Amino acid sequence: MPRDLNSSKLALIVIDMQNQFAFAAKSILAEVNATIVSARRAGIPVIxxxxxxxxLGNEEKPSALIRWWGISEAIRKDSHNWKLLSDLNVASNEVIIDEKTTYDAFYRTRLKSLLDEQNIDTIIISGVMTQLCCETTARSAFVQNYxxxxxxxxxxxxYPSTLETISFGFGKVIKCADMRARLDNMNK
Known part of the structure; x- marks a missing residue:
């Protein structure tokens, strides 16, 4: 991770904080919301x-996720489970990538083009599911040179093993309070 955190080069990615995953989001929601506020103050994009x-209608060749988890766990667009948590701090002008269909937030989405348009070189990852979507997105970001x-x-x-894996070979693992302190110092 670069020593100098330049706000024009950072973006905060908030992954899948949806009703479907409320059980996983409940314990982190306050920290994530506070970090969102700090990112905004620092002028960092929040995605x-x-x-x-x-x-869902493709019964001949369903996606790997449907084959793995089953149709009963599918998240249908515009359903209650698909919606972002009502307590999540989302501003009306922030980007919501709603075409994510697998663990990797980069795969067949506009995330990379959004980051590249803004010359982002460092992403801050938050959200759910740590060991699936967050970890896969972190690995994908790393191999794409972020x-x-x-x-x-x-x-x-x-998920301690994910934190160990990320810190070993893919990124810097830190607490939200430490990230907020760094973001708040960027404003001084």
């Missing part, structure tokens, strides 16, 4: 993702 299972900051208490549920 939200929303998972949806778009190929610096990765992974929020240990801003991803849920807690």
């Amino acid at each position: 939200f993702t929303q998972h949806t299972d778009s190929d 610096n990765v900051i992974f929020l240990s208490d801003g991803t849920g549920p807690p």
